[in-house]
Amino acid sequence: MTAQGNELIDKAAAEAFTQLANTGDRFERYDNAHASRIATISDEIAKIFHLARHDRGSLRVAALLHDLGEVAMERDYIQRAGSLTDEDLLDLARHPVIGEREASRVGADRAAQLLVRWHHEWWNGQGYPDALRREEIPLAARILRVADSYAALTDARPFRPALSVEKAKREIADHAGIEFDPAVVNAFLSLEFLPELESFAIENELLSAEEKPVSKGDKWEMFSSFMR
Numbered sequence: 001m002t003a004q005g006n007e008l009i010d011k012a013a014a015e016a017f018t019q020l021a022n023t024g025d026r027f028e029r030y031d032n033a034h035a036s037r038i039a040t041i042s043d044e045i046a047k048i049f050h051l052a053r054h055d056r057g058s059l060r061v062a063a064l065l066h067d068l069g070e071v072a073m074e075r076d077y078i079q080r081a082g083s084l085t086d087e088d089l090l091d092l093a094r095h096p097v098i099g100e101r102e103a104s105r106v107g108a109d110r111a112a113q114l115l116v117r118w119h120h121e122w123w124n125g126q127g128y129p130d131a132l133r134r135e136e137i138p139l140a141a142r143i144l145r146v147a148d149s150y151a152a153l154t155d156a157r158p159f160r161p162a163l164s165v166e167k168a169k170r171e172i173a174d175h176a177g178i179e180f181d182p183a184v185v186n187a188f189l190s191l192e193f194l195p196e197l198e199s200f201a202i203e204n205e206l207l208s209a210e211e212k213p214v215s216k217g218d219k220w221e222m223f224s225s226f227m228r
Contacts, residue, residue, distance in 0.1 A: 008043075008057035013107065020106060021064040027071045032155055037196045039063035041147040042140075044194060048187040049139060054111075059140040061108050062115035066148060068106070069099025069116070096120050097129050111140075119144045122179045134181075142181040146172060146188050149179070154199040162201040 009017070021035035028034065039060045046056045073095050100117035108116070118132060118141040125133030127145075137145075153168040163171070169189060176185040191197060 008053065008060050013061075016106070017061055017064040017108075020068065024065075024067045024071050027075070028067055029158055030155055032200050034151055034155060035064045035066065038066070038144070038147045038151045040196045041151065041188075041191070041194070042143050044191055045143045045147065045184060045187050046140065048190070049143070051140065055140060058109055058111035059115060059144065061112035062103070062119065062140070063144060063147065065103045065106065065108055065112065066099065066116050066119050066144065067095075068102035069095035069097065072098055072102055093120075093128050114138070115141050115144055119148060121145065123176075123181050124178050127179070137181075139181075139184075142184045146180050146184050149175075150188070151196075154197075154201065156200060162199055164201050165197065165199045168199065 018036065021039075022033070025032075025034045042059050042063050043056055046059055051059070070092060073092055096117045096119060100113045103113045103116045104110075115138065117129065118137055121127035121130065121132045121137045121141060122145075123134060123137070123142070125131050150168055150172055153163045153171060154165065156162045172180065172185055173189065176182040
């Protein structure tokens, strides 16, 4: 977290949440910082919309804790069965609700808890867990949705390589008005000179990802943070 980001949250809480975020990143098999990267990207977008300081603080906390529910659920599955079945993967769609509970348990404020719950809601109403649509979704949650997706796309996952900055931005732009609030997408695309926007794609993976057509199924995998 940057010094500026630390100013938005109580110092002790910031340290605790960052440790939880780092643990979550490792559990989710991200080789690079993921949650803290999302927190910074989200905050830069929030500044464009002139979100109040306390709202930016809640957004930063939610970004750091957004995958707590997924971690809790997958840990339970692995301890119980040793691997994830297809039914388990579908059940993981409940992870934002579990994440809301986990965020409460670790001391996140109520606004942050709700942002964790709603960070998979889609602009067109096809998200989960509550099928909110358009402005029913709080602006901060719409911001978190874009930042989370971009950070995931530009980092390698077990099921696909990282995409380049250009390819990832095209995917985000292509889903404006579907998954993402178009105004938030426009704000995101206006960001420049931000280290957290850099891709972790490596040359051989980049060529493979750029040359391979993106099918409907591939798009769902890329935009679903719980797919394996």
